[in-house]
Amino acid sequence: MTTPERASTWTIAELAEEYGVTHRTIRHYEELGLISPERRGTVRVFHRRDRTRLALILRGKRIGFPLEEIRTIIDMYDETPGEAGQLTYLLAQIAARRADLEQRRADIEQTLRDLGDVEARCRTDLRALRRTP
Amino acid sequence: MTTPERASTWTIAELAEEYGVTHRTIRHYEELGLISPERRGTVRVFHRRDRTRLALILRGKRIGFPLEEIRTIIDMYDETPGEAGQLTYLLAQIAARRADLEQRRADIEQTLRDLGDVEARCRTDLRALRRTP
DNA sequence: AGCATGCTTTACGTTTACGTCAACGTCAAG
DNA sequence: CTTGACGTTGACGTAAACGTAAAGCATGCT
Incomplete structure (x- = not known):
């Protein structure tokens, strides 16, 4: 049998908590097109892909890249x-x-x-x- | 005999030119107390020490530090x-x-x-x- | 039904790091 | 003595990266 099939989707609050950022920060990244979570009605649903990109964004920030450059970098990945x-x-x-x-x-x-x-x-x-x- | 005793002071324009920044940038660093050139009357006179600090500031910027943190770092040096x-x-x-x-x-x-x-x-x-x- | 919780958008505020005039002083050259 | 070429001080503008209310849905518990 496979892994318990944990939903593998997250709410904005869960991601924010996990990565130690505010929901405003995540929304900001979405406005800039760095992540594009699914919309179920009006609410955001984050998948593994979004998590990965968020992690990459934060790594880019630790390095000191501006967000626009971070986008060009992580866009190269996929x-x-x-x-x-x-x-x-x-x-x-x-x-x-x-x-x-x-x-x-x-x-x-x-x-x-x-x-x-x-x-x-x-x-x-x-x-x-x-x-x- | 010693080295021709080149003045070893610089004007703001010379430093700006040499390091590829504007005079406004240098003045900004002075406002924040990152460098404190001598004043001869109203005019700024930069010494080797100021050059060194400017180089350190720019290195800090390339790394991605904010200016306030750069100040605490280069202040440690002297x-x-x-x-x-x-x-x-x-x-x-x-x-x-x-x-x-x-x-x-x-x-x-x-x-x-x-x-x-x-x-x-x-x-x-x-x-x-x-x-x- | 009523209310609290969590999510959403809108929109103005803030900080950092300068850019960009404007207006004025100064000093050597013509 | 006036004209540049540089230098100086305000002071307002701007872009990036969020912060911070304010106000409205949606849902689930009581």
């Missing part, structure tokens, strides 16, 4: 094959995003090194203070 | 030794920033992996198209 021109364009987009991400990573690593220096100085100063209180 | 409590607090701040940066790096690396997947699918689709044009 892009339908399409024609050759489309695919080539997509490859160019990927290259551009990759360059951006690698720059960010380099900046982060440099900052981590700098923080390491500050910490070292800090600990040295502390030891000096302990010797001459 | 924090005066001070007393033990200060130093301990500074160490805690460093730990927090480090955790944040490492989270961002992890998100970036996951996104890079995801983009790699998309790219692979993309190239597969392209090859398929070339076999059946």
Whole structure:
């Protein structure tokens, strides 16, 4: 027998709770077209696909991307094959995003090194203070 | 003899040009207290220290930090030794920033992996198209 | 039936990070 | 001495990313 077939749909409140955002935030993402939940009458019904996209949006936000750029990125994930021109364009987009991400990573690593220096100085100063209180 | 003793001060226009920002941006950073150039009369005179801080600000921006957080970060760099409590607090701040940066790096690396997947699918689709044009 | 709960839309408010005039000072060159 | 070329201070504008009421359905419990 298969898994108990848990509905695998969510209300806006459930998703908001789970990801620690407000319902307003989720609606905002829908207004921008980043997610498009099913409508049952007037009420929103979120599927696994919407959950995934929400998770990707939040990851993009943690990285620091603006929402519009996040859309172009996550839209790449479920892009339908399409024609050759489309695919080539997509490859160019990927290259551009990759360059951006690698720059960010380099900046982060440099900052981590700098923080390491500050910490070292800090600990040295502390030891000096302990010797001459 | 020493180096030709190049003034090692800059005008706002020179710094803006060099770093590819507008003078308005630099003034904005000054308003927020991220840099505090010398004043010769009414006019701003930027020293090496200001240049360095500007570079750090822009790096922070590339990473995606808000300006207020950037200030707390770069203020850590030229924090005066001070007393033990200060130093301990500074160490805690460093730990927090480090955790944040490492989270961002992890998100970036996951996104890079995801983009790699998309790219692979993309190239597969392209090859398929070339076999059946 | 009545009321509380949860979802919905509408719409104005807020914060961040500057952009964009406007209006004025200043200093060297013509 | 006037004309640029830069510099300065307001001060209002704007785009992004939501916050925050306000007010209306729908439903289910009591």
